[in-house]
Amino acid sequence: MLLLELVGIGAGTTVLLQAASDYASALANGKVDPAKVRDIYTLPRPKVDVRQGLVQAIKDNKLQQWLDTLAPQTDEYRALSDAFVQLVKRSPGLPDGEIGSGGTLKPGASDPRRMASPPSAWRGVATSRITS
Secondary structure, three states: OOHHHHHOOOHHHHHHHHHHHHHHHHHHHOOOOHHHHOOOOOOOOOOOOOHHHHHHHHHOOOHHHHHHOOOOOOHHHHHHHHHHHHHHHHOOOOOOOOOOOOOOOOOOOOOOOOOOOOOHHHOOOOOOOOOO
């Protein structure tokens, strides 16, 4: 059964519904698999099927309340989220595009996917960079 049929809405809202589902999944499960970007990663990852919760939240007209429950509720996660929001607010001129694909970035290498230097708005915010 299609998700659209479950929530009783027409096909015209397919894109919006898919975006809500993708967003909910990213909140609940994370967007990046840490095991694919780290040599050693042994912490168990959450695996939440958001489909049923999304259907119920739409039916109950409580989508925002439901989305608010999906992200981790730890102090560390809230601090990370708050720091990200502050960074975005301080960096209105940053491009909002996709990062291109390519091979592994090597220490000292130049690559169009890497900024020459962080924007001044990032001062005081921890950033990762490639070092040898």
